[in-house]
Amino acid sequence: MSSDRETRGFQAEVSRLLHLMIHSLYSNREIFLRELVSNASDACDKLRFAALDHPEWLEEDPEPAIDLAVDADAGTLTISDNGIGMSREEVVENLGTIARSGTEKFLASLTGDQKKDAQLIGQFGVGFYSAFIVADKVTVESRRAGESAEQGVRWESDGQGEFSVETLTVPRRGTRITLHLRDDAKDFVDTGKLRGIVRQYSDHVAFPIRMAVPSGDEKEEDATKLETLNSATALWQRPRQEISDDEYKSFYRHVSHDFQDPLTWSHNRVEGNLEYTSLLYVPPRAPFDLYHREASRGLKLYVQRVFIMDDAEQFLPLYLRFIKGVVDAPGLPLNVSRELLQDYGPVRKIRAALTKRVLQMLRKLSGDQEAYATFWQQFGQVLKEGIGEDGDNREAIAGLLRFASSTSPTPGSVGLDDYIERAGEENKRIYYLLGDSLSAAQNSPHLEVFRKKGVEVLLLAERVDEWMMGFLTEYKGYTLVNAARGELDMPGDDDDKAEDPRQDAPVLGRLGEVLNEQVEAVRATARLVESPACLVLGADELGPQMRMMLEAAGQPVPESKPTLEVNLSHPLMQRMAELEDGDTFAELAQLLLDQALLAEGQLPKDPAATARRLNQLLQDRAERA
Numbered sequence: 191m192s193s194d195r196e197t198r199g200f201q202a203e204v205s206r207l208l209h210l211m212i213h214s215l216y217s218n219r220e221i222f223l224r225e226l227v228s229n230a231s232d233a234c235d236k237l238r239f240a241a242l243d244h245p246e247w248l249e250e251d252p253e254p255a256i257d258l259a260v261d262a263d264a265g266t267l268t269i270s271d272n273g274i275g276m277s278r279e280e281v282v283e284n285l286g287t288i289a290r291s292g293t294e295k296f297l298a299s300l301t302g303d304q305k306k307d308a309q310l311i312g313q314f315g316v317g318f319y320s321a322f323i324v325a326d327k328v329t330v331e332s333r334r335a336g337e338s339a340e341q342g343v344r345w346e347s348d349g350q351g352e353f354s355v356e357t358l359t360v361p362r363r364g365t366r367i368t369l370h371l372r373d374d375a376k377d378f379v380d381t382g383k384l385r386g387i388v389r390q391y392s393d394h395v396a397f398p399i400r401m402a403v404p405s406g407d408e409k410e411e412d413a414t415k416l417e418t419l420n421s422a423t424a425l426w427q428r429p430r431q432e433i434s435d436d437e438y439k440s441f442y443r444h445v446s447h448d449f450q451d452p453l454t455w456s457h458n459r460v461e462g463n464l465e466y467t468s469l470l471y472v473p474p475r476a477p478f479d480l481y482h483r484e485a486s487r488g489l490k491l492y493v494q495r496v497f498i499m500d501d502a503e504q505f506l507p508l509y510l511r512f513i514k515g516v517v518d519a520p521g522l523p524l525n526v527s528r529e530l531l532q533d534y535g536p537v538r539k540i541r542a543a544l545t546k547r548v549l550q551m552l553r554k555l556s557g558d559q560e561a562y563a564t565f566w567q568q569f570g571q572v573l574k575e576g577i578g579e580d581g582d583n584r585e586a587i588a589g590l591l592r593f594a595s596s597t598s599p600t601p602g603s604v605g606l607d608d609y610i611e612r613a614g615e616e617n618k619r620i621y622y623l624l625g626d627s628l629s630a631a632q633n634s635p636h637l638e639v640f641r642k643k644g645v646e647v648l649l650l651a652e653r654v655d656e657w658m659m660g661f662l663t664e665y666k667g668y669t670l671v672n673a674a675r676g677e678l679d680m681p682g683d684d685d686d687k688a689e690d691p692r693q694d695a696p697v698l699g700r701l702g703e704v705l706n707e708q709v710e711a712v713r714a715t716a717r718l719v720e721s722p723a724c725l726v727l728g729a730d731e732l733g734p735q736m737r738m739m740l741e742a743a744g745q746p747v748p749e750s751k752p753t754l755e756v757n758l759s760h761p762l763m764q765r766m767a768e769l770e771d772g773d774t775f776a777e778l779a780q781l782l783l784d785q786a787l788l789a790e791g792q793l794p795k796d797p798a799a800t801a802r803r804l805n806q807l808l809q810d811r812a813e814r815a
């Protein structure tokens with residue numbers, strides 16, 4: 191019986207997605223099977239969860255399973271499950287519109303560049319539509335658990351822009367997807383090939399994946415038997431020593447929908463009052479939506495092996511949102527909700543323990559330079575958020591940070607422990623310098639004296655750095671010191687600055703008078719070797735990055751003036767000290783300040799006036815040439 195047939199157009203975005211997918215995933219075609227099996231497995235998980243409230247749904251057909259069947263003559267492959275199934279509305283919603291969270295964001299982040307987009311699509315679970323990579327027609331028949339056979343539904347499409355739906359009788363609960371294989375994909379009727387793909391991608395799926403194969407019965411040529419293709423146990427429940435690296439990797443691909451192997455993982459069972467098992471992975475690259483506020487994050491939560499929810503974000507802090515994996519906490523109530531998880535004491539304890547576990551895993555990973563460099567490049571910025579957000583683990587997180595430095599300019603090449611080891615115990619300070627870019631920091635006049643004295647300075651050029659350093663004031667008994675702030679206290683500087691006779695030099699007073707409105711003070715410096723002057727922030731003043739961030743957020747930013755420090759031994763300063771003409775002195779003083787601003791990556795207050803002064807200088811120079 192069939193009725194109510196209607197044809198509908200896909201949303202435009204779906205057509206785009208299909209087109210892109212078919213073309214960009216051609217060399218990875220077999221992943222369609224992983225995606226469809228994964229959906230079937232999710233549907234079985236959902237059924238088990240729903241059956242906690244409706245045990246009657248399981249009565250007739252109690253064992254969830256996923257079946258593959260091929261028909262070589264018809265050129266079809268069928269994947270069926272007896273999971274939760276879909277109603278007609280759900281089919282239309284799930285398989286025809288893009289209201290689902292990921293797709294829209296994914297499409298928004300497309301660049302139009304085929305190559306880049308192909309990588310993006312790999313990061314994004316391609317889901318049901320991947321069926322069209324190998325099929326030129328897909329038929330879905332489904333019946334929602336708890337509904338009658340007459341309320342079944344059939345969905346069909348050639349992936350060209352339209353799909354049809356109709357109500358029909360479906361004898362069994364669950365979903366059955368038939369792929370009418372494309373001419374160049376007919377090899378997917380080969381049971382040996384399918385067996386290999388299932389073992390490679392889906393071995394750990396917790397429900398049996400079965401395939402009809404010839405029974406070998408000579409009397410009945412067409413007789414078949416069901417062969418179970420996977421090991422069908424929840425991988426995380428098995429003892430560690432029995433699980434091979436390949437199994438761990440394959441499970442990672444399952445939970446993350448990634449094509450690549452994870453960088454590392456950590457599998458632990460905790461016994462006692464608060465029993466739980468966790469299997470946590472560090473992915474090899476950041477998802478495209480790492481910085482989207484509502485991006486999915488967190489672990490898959492199971493209670494007594496029953497799947498409860500995806501993206502259980504309560505089990506890890508926000509700055510570890512890139513970690514993938516599973517937590518199985520048999521002590522939690524099966525009907526636990528997101529709201530309940532939020533303030534649930536045991537969950538808070540698991541979260542604290544898992545956070546430590548992840549930090550340890552990263553510490554261990556840092557022993558492998560190449561792998562850690564990949565990690566740092568992908569997730570370093572996110573980890574920095576933890577310095578501000580997680581005071582309890584600040585030191586452990588700080589130990590994982592990587593920087594460029596004045597002596598090792600490759601980004602991410604220096605850790606705080608490396609710095610300490612090189613600096614020794616004598617001067618318990620770690621110097622750092624903030625800049626708008628790495629090259630600005632590298633060329634900053636503030637580094638001159640450090641270079642001269644052979645003291646290493648960390649160079650920080652990311653937007654979050656200034657914010658982060660506001661929280662990171664100490665590490666293993668060493669004080670972190672901003673090289674561009676306050677008065678410098680360098681090793682070997684014994685002279686008491688307050689009584690430094692250089693501070694009485696008349697040129698300082700003259701500069702102070704001319705620049706009175708623009709600077710807090712003018713003083714002699716020991717910071718500079720080659721440059722005549724630089725700007726220094728007061729110890730508690732906001733730096734330029736924080737100012738910009740606050741301004742962008744519409745927050746009031748307190749007025750503040752920098753201090754100008756000048757190098758009295760510089761020939762320019764010596765010449766200025768002798769200069770009698772007040773107007774020329776004022777012009778040069780203004781340019782001195784403007785160039786110091788420029789060296790910090792900031793614009794002078796009146797750039798046009800600076801340009802005018804510079805042009806005058808150029809003209810004078812040209813006339814003398």
Ligand SMILES: Nc1ncnc2c1ncn2[C@@H]1O[C@H](COP(=O)(O)OP(=O)(O)OP(=O)(O)O)[C@@H](O)[C@H]1O
Pocket residue numbers: 225229230233271273274275276284285290292314315316317318319364365447
């Ligand atoms: N075998 C199935 N049984 C029941 N529902 C299904 C089945 N396959 C797909 N669905 C429904 O269709 C939706 C869309 O599936 P699709 O694979 O495109 O995306 P997804 O599974 O939500 O995301 P992703 O695959 O990216 O993780 C699913 O969320 C699910 O609700």
